[in-house]
Amino acid sequence: MDESAEQPGFTGHVWSQLQSMSQQSAPRGRGHRGGHRGSRHPGRGHGGHGFHHHHHMNGSQASFSSNQQSTPFSNDTEDFPPLGSTLQAPSRNGPFYPQYQPQPQSQYQHQYQHQPPVQQFDNFRHGTPREFQDRARGHHRGHHGRFGQPPHVQPTAHAMDAGQYANYGRPPPRHTQLYHHNPANYGTAEQQRNMRHILMRQSDYLNEVGRKAYGEHRLSREESLLKENFRKDLESVAKEALNNKYPDMDVEHVKLKCYGSLANGFALAGCDMDLLLSMPEYQETKSKISPPDIEIGPNTEQDADDADEDEERVFNMEIRRVLEKAFLDKEYGARLLENTRVPILRICERPSPELLHNLREYRASWEKSSFETPADKAITEPAEPAEEQDSTSIDAVSQALSELEIKDLPTPMPATRGNADLEFKGDCGVQCDINFTNFVAMHNSTLLKLYQSFDSRVGEVGIFVKIWAKARDINTPYRGTLSSYGYILLVLHYLMNIASPPVIPNLQYLAKLGDGWNPDMQIPLFEGFDVRFINDPDQIKALQDEMAANKNRETSSQLLRGFFRYYATREGFHWTRDVISIRQKGGLLSKLEKGWTEAKWAQAKKHVRLRYLLSIEDPFEVEHNVGRTVGHHGLVAIRDEFRRAWLMLEKVGNGAEISVEEFLEPVTDRVDTLRKDQQFHKQKVLEMKQELELKEKTLMQKMQNEEAASQNDGHQEEAKKEQPTDVGGLEAPEGIDGQ
Structure with a gap:
């Protein structure tokens, strides 16, 4: 029997043709647009499919052959399934084209398993939670699909509304595009x-x-020491005066602390000295001294808290007057200013004899004329505002005129701060202002000193x-x-x-970065104010080292x-x-x-x-x-x-x-x-x-004109009623009445 008889169903020539066709169709694979399946052109479909496919695969045939040299197609019929059976579809994980070289699975795993780790929050300078989220998302944006991470696109500026950033901080400065x-x-x-x-x-x-x-x-060393010695003298006078007035007070806690330019490092030659009177708490002192008498009406009901506040207010005002008199007795120039944002006691070291006499006379006149002390005036209840009443336009104008009295306008402090005879002019030695209430100023001076030394x-x-x-x-x-x-x-x-x-860095902002990460944290307040800022020397040194990289x-x-x-x-x-x-x-x-x-x-x-x-x-x-x-x-x-x-x-x-x-x-x-x-x-x-x-x-002229016009209209109407009425405008002929 010949060779063709040994092949089941077809002759050897047919099998050789099938093998040749399979070698040409296998590289084409799935999805090749040149095939007859779904083709819109007959010449590329049934009629001329062999030439077209051979021509289309010319460019890739060399690379395909080189890739398949290790596993060439065999002419053995056992390499092909019998006719009528279904060829196995190419795997989805396999190559679609011969020139495509898939990466091993380990490389895909490396692509996603070795992403940069998400930055951990381990330092308060990483920013607020919103800023930390933005940086974290920049490192890891999730699964990017089979094509890997998308290319980086430079962000563009968008119009921002105040509501978009009101809850998490300010946007970049608004003048950066112009300045x-x-x-x-x-x-x-x-x-x-x-x-x-x-x-x-x-x-x-x-x-x-x-x-x-x-x-x-420039502030010299000698002048700085001179001011410090004057501060110590004033402190000793204050302790002596308060000890005489209140023998049971613990005067060791009475201090005159320096703040302002001398404390923050921005002082100039001849600058004034700002002092703050620090005393024991009133509640601690109250049990040792007799509280000041406060006259309260017989029908006035006042809570205990209000009474304590009034007593403390009167006590503080009494302290100021006691110190003013004590400094005047020591021949220092002293004058209490109360018509300011906070009460100030102005002091000078060497007042002229005329100035000292004027200051003492001013003090004596105040004591003589003050039947009702300023402390009593301070605790007097303010008058209730008058209720608004309905008014006509004339009344409204009259009310506006009454409110526009020139003499009642508040006059600002002139350049001489009041009486010219009481001003510290000429060579008065060291001058200072003693503050009694603004304790936050000490924190201001400390903050400015940190910036100055940074x-x-x-x-x-x-x-x-x-x-x-x-x-x-x-x-x-x-x-x-x-x-x-x-x-x-x-x-x-x-x-x-x-x-x-x-x-310099923003020490206050950096100290508050952790607030967003701890929303339930209790923020410590000083007299109702948030006075937090970075003042730890180690943290300041770390900030200096950090800014030195881009100084x-x-x-x-x-x-x-x-x-x-x-x-x-x-x-x-x-x-x-x-x-x-x-x-x-x-x-x-x-x-x-x-x-x-x-x-x-x-x-x-x-x-x-x-x-x-x-x-x-x-x-x-x-x-x-x-x-x-x-x-x-x-x-x-x-x-x-x-x-x-x-x-x-x-x-x-x-x-x-x-x-x-x-x-x-x-x-x-x-x-x-x-x-x-x-x-x-x-x-x-x-x-x-x-x-x-x-x-x-x-308006008055208009009302008079309207009133006169209404009166004229009334007279005219009355005159019309009094005139006789003519019938047809003709008189009756004689003899008609007799008939």
Whole structure:
């Protein structure tokens, strides 16, 4: 029997054709678009499928053959199943095309099992929970499918609403797109080179100005020791006076603690000394001394808590008067100021004989005229406000006129702080202010001292700005400008949030990062204020090491140049919209967020005006505006001085010659901006009064005209009724009546 007879069903020639066809169809595999299955073109389908497939596979035939050399197709019929059986479908895990080389399963496992681990929260500086989540998601975004991790796309800026970030912190500073801290890094190479030359000229000029100013205004060691000795003398006088008045009081706990510029490192030569009277708690002292008598009406019912508060208030006011008299007896100048935000006892070391006589006479007149002590006035219940009554337009105008009495307008403190004969003028020795209630100020001084010692440039920039503000006469709060404390907060905001990289960290913000991770944590408060900030020396050292990796390399003069530019140009600080808040991330809030959109009177003291033209939030007393003393003309003066300074620096950068003395040229003709605001306010009140009087006169005239018109209408109607009526307008003929 021949070979074809041995093959079941087909001859050898047919089997060879089947083998040839299988070799061509196997590489095509599943999903090949050139096959006849589902083809829309007849030429690529039934009619010419052999040529088309051979032509399509030409490019891959070489690679396919090389890949299949180890397992070539055999001509043996046993390698093929019998006709009529179903060929096994290619595995889904297998290759679809011969040139595709699948990766071993271990490689896929390596791709997903060796992802970067999710960052663990083990340090408070990792950020808030929201910031930590964002960083964690950036490392691991879940299963990315068979094609691996998608390509990284650079994020774009989106419009942000205040509600989107109100619960987890501030967005990036709003001026970053307009204000560039270092403009020398932008533009062409030639522009950058020219800008660097300009920056060098400006910084060199400020360096010369600062070197000269530091030599003249630096606080010497001798002056510092002299002030400390005077503090000790005052403390001993206070202990002696209180021991004589209250023999059972533990006077060893009576201290006069220094705060302010002498404590925070920003002191200048000739600066005042700020002291805080620290005493034992009143509840501890109450059992040892006889409480002051408080007259209460026979029909007045008062709770025990209210009585204790009144007794403590009277006791504190009595302490102030006792110390005032004790210092006067020791021939120190002393005067108690109560019409301020907090009571202040002003002291001078060597008053002139005339000044000492005036102060003693002022004290004696107060004792003689005070039949009802200020303490009794302080605890008197305020009068209930009158109920609103319905009124006509005339009554409303009259009421408005009565409220616009010029004489009843509160007058701000003039430049002399009251009686000129009681002012500390000339050489009065060391001067100081004793505070009795503002214990949060000690925490403020500690915070500022940490910032000042964190980097030496902080103290250099802050002292220069204080010298500049004092020379330009925009550093007098009782005349409507900003205090030295306010200028230091301006400096800290710039160095913390605007300078890039930052010079100092935000110690308050970093201390509160863990609050989001512990929502049930009890936050310790000091007199109702959150006074937390990082003050541990080890943590401060860790922050310094961390910031050293990306340290700001600018000199003090370069930082000063950026400081003046930031507060002088329109791309920098927004004076009418922003609130400086060094406790916040980013350092800025809006006046709308704080509710500081219009001036108002203090609730406890109606003579204290709260203004928000320049808004600087206190780091701890967040409802206190450090710039509340700045009026309209004061704000104009401050902004004009920043613009003057920047204009001079621009001229210096362009090659102009400006003397060093001109930058800090003293201003001696600055008017009292608060008095100027008061005069403007009085003028506006006069104009409003004239308008109301004119309106009242117009309304009265209108009412008289309407009344006269109504009377004329009534007379006309009565006259019409009295006139006889004619019938048809004709008279009756004679003889008609007789018929």
